[in-house]
Structure formats: C-alpha cells, structure tokens
Amino acid sequence: MRAVVVKELAHHTKIPITKDAPEPQTSENQLLVDVYSTGLNFFDILQAQGKHQSRPQLPFVLGTEFAGRISRNSPIPKGCKFNRGDRVFGAGQGAFADKVAVYPEQLLPLPDILTYDEGAGLYVTWPTSYEGLVGRANMKPGEWVLVTAAAGGVGIVAVQLAKLLGGKVIAAAGSNEKMEVAKRFGGADFVVDYTKPGWQKEVSKITGGKGVDVVYDPVGLIQDTFKCIAWKGRAVVVGFAGGDIEKVPTNLILLKNISVVGLHWGAYRIHEPGQMDTVWHDILELLKSGYPMPCRH
Ligand SMILES: NC(=O)c1ccc[n+]([C@@H]2O[C@H](COP(=O)([O-])OP(=O)(O)OC[C@H]3O[C@@H](n4cnc5c(N)ncnc54)[C@H](OP(=O)(O)O)[C@@H]3O)[C@@H](O)[C@H]2O)c1
Numbered sequence: 001m002r003a004v005v006v007k008e009l010a011h012h013t014k015i016p017i018t019k020d021a022p023e024p025q026t027s028e029n030q031l032l033v034d035v036y037s038t039g040l041n042f043f044d045i046l047q048a049q050g051k052h053q054s055r056p057q058l059p060f061v062l063g064t065e066f067a068g069r070i071s072r073n074s075p076i077p078k079g080c081k082f083n084r085g086d087r088v089f090g091a092g093q094g095a096f097a098d099k100v101a102v103y104p105e106q107l108l109p110l111p112d113i114l115t116y117d118e119g120a121g122l123y124v125t126w127p128t129s130y131e132g133l134v135g136r137a138n139m140k141p142g143e144w145v146l147v148t149a150a151a152g153g154v155g156i157v158a159v160q161l162a163k164l165l166g167g168k169v170i171a172a173a174g175s176n177e178k179m180e181v182a183k184r185f186g187g188a189d190f191v192v193d194y195t196k197p198g199w200q201k202e203v204s205k206i207t208g209g210k211g212v213d214v215v216y217d218p219v220g221l222i223q224d225t226f227k228c229i230a231w232k233g234r235a236v237v238v239g240f241a242g243g244d245i246e247k248v249p250t251n252l253i254l255l256k257n258i259s260v261v262g263l264h265w266g267a268y269r270i271h272e273p274g275q276m277d278t279v280w281h282d283i284l285e286l287l288k289s290g291y292p293m294p295c296r297h
Contacts, residue, residue: 003097004062009050012040012062021061024094024101031082032074033102037120038095039065041153042241056093063096065089067110067119071099080104087112089119108280111288121153127279128238128265129158132216133165134282135275136261137234141166143213144230146203148194148221149241150186151178158216159186164286170203170212200227220244222260226252234259 003021004012026032041064046052048062067089070082082088087110092102110119132154133139145162149155150171159182162169171182172194179191192202204211204227211230215222220240229235235258240246253260268276 001098003094005059006048006062007059009058010048012045012048015048015062021097023099024061024097026075026101029077030101030103031076031080031107032071033066033088033090033092033100033107034068034071035066035095035098035100036068037066037116038063039121039124039153041065041124042239044096054093061094061097061100063094063100064091065120065123066091066095066100067116067122068100077104082107082109087116087119089116089122091123108284111284113288122283124265125154125157126161126283127276128154128263129161129216130283131265131268131275131279132236132238132263133158133161133167133214135279136236136263137214137216139165139167139214139234142168144168144170144207144210145214145216146170146172146212146225146228147182147188147216148172148219148225149174150182150188150191152218152241154218154238155216156182156186159188162214162216163187163189167214170206172199172203194221194224200224203228220246222246223248223252226256226258229256229258232257232259234261237262 001021001023003018004015005018005021006015043052070084070086072084074084088107089110090107092100092106094100145167147155147158150159151173159169159171169188170190171188172192173179173182174195182188183191190206192199211228213230213233215225215229215235218239218241220242222235223246
C-alpha cells in the first residue's frame, strides 16, 4: 500500500511516499480503515521532525486525521458499533496511508451530508474550536470574538463557529491572502493584519472602543491581545504556533478583570470523556442540520 513512511526525521515535505509499505497490523480491539482523505495538522509537521512529545519508533507512518470506510477485511471487535463498509472519520497514528489501524473510540460515523474531504478535516479542529469558544470562553451571541491565525486549521474553524454561534468576528492573520481566506471561507465580519504594528488599535476601533469579549489564540499572542480585550474579556490559550510560550504578566489580567483559560482538547479523553461525547453530539447535530459549511461556497 501507499504510505508516508518516516525512516529518518525530516520536514514532511522532504519525505517521499512509499508505494510498497506493508499494511498495518491491527492489535486487539482495533479496526482497519480504508483511508480516502486525510488532514494535515500542526502536530504532524512537528512529529515528522521529532519535535512533538509523541515520538513513535522509527520507521513509522505519519498522519493522524482521516476519513474513509471500515475495510472489507477489518476485524470487528466484540461490542463495536461499526460494521465493514461504514463511512467514518477519526484519528489514529499512520493515517497518511491507504489503510490505518484504529481503536473504535477514535472513530465517528461520517454523516451522509459530508464528503470524505470534509470529514478528514473535522476530528481535531472542530471540537477544539467548539470547546474553546463554548466550553472555555462561554461565548454568547452578539459578543465580539477575536481569532488569531484565522486562516489556519483551528483558527478558520473558530471563525466559522463563532459566526454560527452569533458572534461578531474579527479575524487576525498574517497576509492579505490569509485575511481573504478568513473572510471568504470563514465568514469573518472584519479582518486585520496582525503583522502590522499597532493592529490592536484597529481592533479596538472596530469594536467602538469596547474591545473584544473573547480571544481565541492558537499563536501565542495572548499578552498582545490584552491591548484590545474588553473589561471582563475571556482569552483562550489554544497553542503556540508562533514558537514561543508566553509569560503573561498577571497585573494585566487583574487590571481589566480578564479570565485567561487553557484548552487541551486531547486531554479530555483522560479527564472528561463525557464532555467529548457532548461536544461531538452538538457538532454533528449542527452539521446534520444542514449548516452550510463556508468551505463549500
Ligand atoms: N489546544 C488544543 O487542544 C489544540 C488542538 C489543535 C491544535 N492546537 C495548536 O494550535 C496551533 C495551530 O494549529 P493548526 O493545526 O491550526 O496549525 P496551522 O493550520 O499550521 O496554522 C497555524 C497558523 O499559525 C500562524 N503562525 C504564526 N507564526 C507561525 C510560525 N512561526 N509557524 C507556523 N505558523 C505560524 C500562521 O498564520 P499566519 O500566517 O496568519 O500568522 C498559521 O496559519 C498549534 O500550536 C497546535 O499545536 C491546539
């Protein structure tokens, strides 16, 4: 089968596709899935270079997120709700391949309304951004929401969801092209270029001087956003794509009564699996209700 096999740690663009890789062996309780589409996430790029905490032994197959069908020759573990041929999406190590072995708890049924390409981009970004906005920031309709890296994986979903949840969304990105993506595919109300000095003044002006109620930040710009956050604003720490982990002065948090909250979606599996079910239920209902995915426009 075809697979992106990492034999030596390298940037993912330097790793060729192996055409005769062996099919994955399923361990007890695993299913085999035919992969039709995959999503590339930030951590795949880090993992290929050995820069992520998850470091499989070399050689390993790269990739995590996918959509496809349960293989015709898949074992079906006892009590498993999936059958051979079912359309599914999910995550499992080795997804950049024709087949991947996964545990059923890391799979969800792919609603008929979604294509495989759409399904391959759901499993990581959608629940991360949904829980970030709804569970952690307690976002309400009518509130101002600022999303940084708004054209990136979790960022564009945060823009889409914040709009869908009734927010007024300001998308911050690093180029005209990315601002256009946030507007066109995310439906952002306003866009700002956050590489320009003083961009926070533009955000404050857009909000009529009030500032934003919610900040969703996958970059590591929390302290910068304090310049344009509202009184009692809530800032969600999602990631550090910019490369630096910030040390935020707590006096700034005090001055505006700000709440800074963290989000680690993957850790819900250990600490709060029930909340994962709730979030997925809400997202799938949203998608089944015929919500027009902006990426289809
Ligand atoms: N907390 C969680 O549970 C969770 C879940 C998923 C992902 N994450 C984290 O969220 C972050 C974003 O993930 P993603 O999958 O959305 O990534 P992505 O699609 O690669 O987007 C990252 C964005 O960050 C911006 N950026 C700024 N400085 C950058 C730099 N030095 N290198 C690369 N990008 C840079 C870029 O936008 P501009 O060019 O517009 O600046 C880029 O579009 C990562 O840190 C990831 O680990 C966290």
